[in-house]
């Protein structure tokens with residue numbers, strides 16, 4: 001879609017977030033569309049000017065106050081932070097970002113998370129610091145099964161990467177998949193969940209956060225994993241019932257957890273996860289969306305809508321992702 005297809009002289013884009021300083025997107029929008037009318041912060045000017053809202057946890061109720069809004073654009077792959085607004089104008093198109101760069105970042109993070117635990121890399125960091133030449137047991141990746149809950153854009157990319165370095169990979173999704181990469185076995189639906197879980201030496205959560213997936217990672221699920229499994233959560237914090245994690249680690253049902261997303265972010269300083277030797281915490285950095293991609297997809301989607309065409313990466317609100 002050509003950006004000059006936008007009919008107004010300049011599109012008016014509101015950058016809306018309760019916690020994030022959206023100033024960081026200014027240069028990218030100006031590069032994608034020099035002269036674009038950008039609004040952010042507490043003074044949005046005349047609300048009727050705003051064509052599109054780019055959102056990360058937008059203040060509840062604000063989107064409903066924009067009379068000429070045509071598009072709600074998530075700046076991320078997920079849209080849970082937008083549909084949490086009880087006043088979201090659900091008749092408007094809501095789009096998310098899908099981008100090969102974001103998938104590449106997630107592949108790198110998940111591969112690292114799997115390998116660092118499976119190969120005992122923490123022990124090498126310690127022995128290196130202590131000046132010790134100390135080998136750890138090497139278990140072939142062929143003997144370490146990795147399961148990915150959520151076999152969508154990001155999950156499929158991670159599945160392919162892990163299979164390419166020798167891990168037997170299984171994926172779980174809502175619907176059956178026709179074609180899967182070599183080395184990847186598919187499971188789908190609640191009926192096949194237990195069979196999927198029983199073969200996950202590492203379980204990676206890459207589900208979207210929906211009413212059906214909230215609290216997915218709980219004590220009952222941990223009990224269905226092989227004893228000593230490693231949990232990687234790169235979905236959302238609310239996928240995990242946090243109170244269930246420490247008992248599962250203490251009992252040995254889980255051997256470790258690598259967590260990138262938390263119910264409350266930043267993770268509060270007094271949170272019991274900090275300092276636990278079995279939990280590796282990263283501050284929601286598994287992957288990031290390129291700023292220019294956000295600007296380009298937003299403006300192209302607006303242009304599509306103005307030409308009566310379907311924007312890309314439109315979310316199915318009935319399905320919830």
Ligand code: NAP
Pocket residue numbers: 076077078079149150151152153154155172173174175176189206207208209210212213234235236260261284285286287288321
């Ligand atoms: P996606 O393409 O929409 O894929 C979602 C996958 O989850 C699909 O395979 C879908 O099944 C499956 N699914 C959804 N609901 C399910 C259910 N109830 N039961 C079983 N499977 C279900 O999403 P994506 O782009 O891969 O992104 C996934 C999530 O990653 C995002 O929503 C976001 O929360 C998270 N994320 C995190 C970071 C980070 O830095 N930590 C960065 C980006 C994204 P079908 O294939 O059958 O539809």
